[in-house]
Amino acid sequence: MSRSEFDLIQAHFMRAVKNRDDVVLGIGDDGAALKYSEKQDLIVSIDTLVAGVHFPEPTVPQDIAHKALAVNLSDLAAMGATPAWVTLSLTLPNADEAWVSDFCTGFFALADQHRVQLVGGDTTRGPLSVTVQAHGFVPTGQALRRDGAYAGDLIFVTGELGLGGWGLAAVTQKLAPEYQRLDHTRAIVHLNRPEPRLAVGEQLRGMASACIDLSDGLAGDLRHILERSQVGAVIDAEQIPLPGMYCLQGDRQQALEYALFAGDDYELCFTVSQEKLGQLSPDHWLFSACWPIGKITDEPGLRIKTYDSHGCSNIHTLARSGYTHFDSAD
Amino acid sequence: MSRSEFDLIQAHFMRAVKNRDDVVLGIGDDGAALKYSEKQDLIVSIDTLVAGVHFPEPTVPQDIAHKALAVNLSDLAAMGATPAWVTLSLTLPNADEAWVSDFCTGFFALADQHRVQLVGGDTTRGPLSVTVQAHGFVPTGQALRRDGAYAGDLIFVTGELGLGGWGLAAVTQKLAPEYQRLDHTRAIVHLNRPEPRLAVGEQLRGMASACIDLSDGLAGDLRHILERSQVGAVIDAEQIPLPGMYCLQGDRQQALEYALFAGDDYELCFTVSQEKLGQLSPDHWLFSACWPIGKITDEPGLRIKTYDSHGCSNIHTLARSGYTHFDSAD
Structure with missing residues (x-):
């Protein structure tokens, strides 16, 4: 089952009737x-992590909780948004108090x-999964969205990409032999304990034309901005x-593939108009x-755009799914 | 695994630090x-239904969605509270569009x-489960709570109890022989498509001293009011x-046990002070x-309080768990 199939599924929920005028931005x-006060909008987001899908089965409860x-x-x-409240729904195969205590920590x-x-x-009882809903606030009308990118805007990311993929490959022992001798600690920490880029997100209010967080790989997630904004x-x-x-030895190919397709990075990808960039001082953060x-x-x-060994550039189209290899279009 | 073990687990989350003054009533x-405006509080509630635990595996997707x-x-x-918005996190074993379409219906x-x-x-992909968070509003400070019952208050329920249990017994073919010839349609509909008592809940603002909905059987749920209110x-x-x-043939014993312990009724159980009752006209709703x-x-x-065949009453203590038989204390 691919990500794109789930996108099709997700589309069914877009049928949701817009029957309330206090919804600023829906599904x-x-x-x-959601309208909260004259000054603020309430932002809510819900996500489920399933054992064996979103984290490897042996992950310790502290890390599962952190990641969720x-x-x-x-x-x-x-x-x-600036976070405020969270709710948690935890499904456990059995009532293991020690596990729950570590999870809470x-x-x-x-x-x-x-x-x-x-x-x-x-x-509740069932196969291990964790659902969290986060609630936060933004000044009215200033929520960053996926649908505001325009042709000419520059695209930025907040950090190195692919670390989550390297971490997952390391803990599931799926590294190619030439990478096995490396110390993967930093990648594994990044996989298990991602740091949400909240400070950057707050600073992007009024600056970014569109924004998304990178959970499924740059290729798949950036595409959400492109589709919602009707641009390329x-x-x-x-x-x-x-x-x-x-x-x-300077070979970036495998690292690039993880950055594009592996997911679990939780960096932000955002766009800024050239006009806005022109207003910033050169030493802007x-x-x-x-x-x-x-x-x-x-x-x-x-x-x-990629470069061959002679420095000549080629432009390839990236295939749809974050989980398939990207194919050359030329 | 019993309900009470899960109550112990739940207690770990009560450790939640109270670090925000905009939380009126926490876990x-x-x-x-949650503080919303001068006039209203925001009420949020999250619950997960797991296949095989909260609904039998063959339940149709329309009913699973309704129930969730x-x-x-x-x-x-x-x-x-008066409902406003909901979020949904759906975990599916595979991307079955027909299933999702029915679910959405x-x-x-x-x-x-x-x-x-x-x-x-x-x-997301994983064993079938559905998490919903509902968001609604009450006038500031008027949320019905579990912790407001006082000695002398009368206890009410909004409808017949035990129907959910009869419905579950019917669909899982666990009915004793003497009940098998009955038409269980109404009980099965009650199990699969419970009707939330929203209109009554709104009317109980300013009237009920405590309130809970009956998901796990009267005995277990009423006990939550008693514990939080420190009463009996x-x-x-x-x-x-x-x-x-x-x-x-007038034998209420089995029906009483389902009412007390079976769950899935989704009626309200609430308390009202005698003083408040005295202010109501005799034809009050x-x-x-x-x-x-x-x-x-x-x-x-x-x-x-139960009655023997001579009409003499006995008072028994009800055992803790909603899933165990109640034992006589006399």
């Missing part, structure tokens, strides 16, 4: 925006760090920030904290 | 109450009925409304729409 973004909360806070970051550590309060929960993009393979230790990786185009589709 | 009730939404709306009803039918808008969702109760076996067709079943006491614990 189809990282979160919903972090991926939802990451959705709030992608909306530019991981959960509350991250919640306290971001001054988030757990306000409600449900515990060209990204530059040489400009995508990759973890240097995985570019063995954006230029030191984020990487420009390409440009939005009128021509639809997602394309990538 | 431990049917929903949380209804049990959350029922939590809002128990808080006295059931979901949106109930949502539209109560003018609730689906504002966000997540679809005596209920009268003869006054508990039971579905008449299951009281074969409460007296025709709801059943008084007992009284709150200073003495802790849950007791039930």
